[in-house]
Amino acid sequence: MNLYLLAEAVVAFLLVAGGIFAFTGSLGMLQFKDFFMRLHGPTKGTTLGIGCTLIASMLYFTVTQGEFHVQELLITLFLFITAPVTGHMLAKTGLHMHLRFTTGTRGSVPEFRDEDVGQSRVARPAKARHPWRSRRQKRRGRLPR
Amino acid sequence: MLEIALMISLSLIVMAMAMNVFRLAKGPDVPDRLLALDTLYVNSIALIVLLGLWLNTKTYFEAAILIAMLGFVGTMAICRYLLRGDIIE
Numbered sequence: 001m002n003l004y005l006l007a008e009a010v011v012a013f014l015l016v017a018g019g020i021f022a023f024t025g026s027l028g029m030l031q032f033k034d035f036f037m038r039l040h041g042p043t044k045g046t047t048l049g050i051g052c053t054l055i056a057s058m059l060y061f062t063v064t065q066g067e068f069h070v071q072e073l074l075i076t077l078f079l080f081i082t083a084p085v086t087g088h089m090l091a092k093t094g095l096h097m098h099l100r101f102t103t104g105t106r107g108s109v110p111e112f113r114d115e116d117v118g119q120s121r122v123a124r125p126a127k128a129r130h131p132w133r134s135r136r137q138k139r140r141g142r143l144p145r
Numbered sequence: 146m147l148e149i150a151l152m153i154s155l156s157l158i159v160m161a162m163a164m165n166v167f168r169l170a171k172g173p174d175v176p177d178r179l180l181a182l183d184t185l186y187v188n189s190i191a192l193i194v195l196l197g198l199w200l201n202t203k204t205y206f207e208a209a210i211l212i213a214m215l216g217f218v219g220t221m222a223i224c225r226y227l228l229r230g231d232i233i234e
Contacts, residue, residue, distance in 0.1 A: 012150035015195075019157030022191055026161035029184055030168055035176055038168075042184040046161075050191045053154065057194045060147075061203060071206040075190065075213055082217045086183055089224040094176045096228050 007063045014056035021049030035099045036091065043087035051076050155195050162188045179223055186216035 025048075028041025058072035162185060169181035190209045197205040222232050 019154035023157040
């Protein structure tokens with residue numbers, strides 16, 4: 001009886017924690033200002049939340065039905081493997097499409113530099129600039145190149 | 146205790162899915178919408194697992210694993226289409 005109460009408490013805690021983590025991940029995706037910031041919430045928070053929910057379900061069915069369940073563990077492992085791959089591909093897509101990002105971050109990312117090495121020799125790689133501003137200047141034809 | 150925890154978790158995940166739908170409708174660029182769809186299928190897996198807990202059946206885990214695999218494949222296909230302009234080269 002006491003063991004069942006303990007298992008119920010653990011399942012309830014994992015359910016609430018999973019809901020809170022999934023809610024936090026989606027809230028981060030809704031509230032952040034930038035695509036590269038918005039990528040942080042679902043790839044970490046939501047994955048951890050659904051891992052908590054699936055482990056709670058596995059524990060519940062293991063306790064109530066008396067036999068060990070591995071289907072939820074399978075889904076958990078699959079999601080934990082595929083979530084970083086999806087995040088990596090989404091970040092590559094964002095870098096490829098030159099999405100705009102908020103300024104104020106320190107340092108320059110090499111992916112944000114201009115790729116003009118193949119066109120003309122440069123002494124050192126160009127500094128990072130805003131892709132949207134440079135795109136707007138290109139459209140107006142005022143880029144000194 | 147389990148009923149209350151289940152209700153709290155269900156309401157939180159439904160609110161998370163509502164926020165995903167809002168970002169899917171609002172998102173200024175294509176990768177934002179793609180990220181919203183990705184999070185939406187992950188949250189739908191959690192919703193299906195909670196439905197299985199609510200109805201006390203094990204029938205829905207095959208649906209959950211199908212959604213997981215097909216959602217991953219769909220997200221990778223759209224990412225490759227946006228990156229390369231083609232899915233299978």
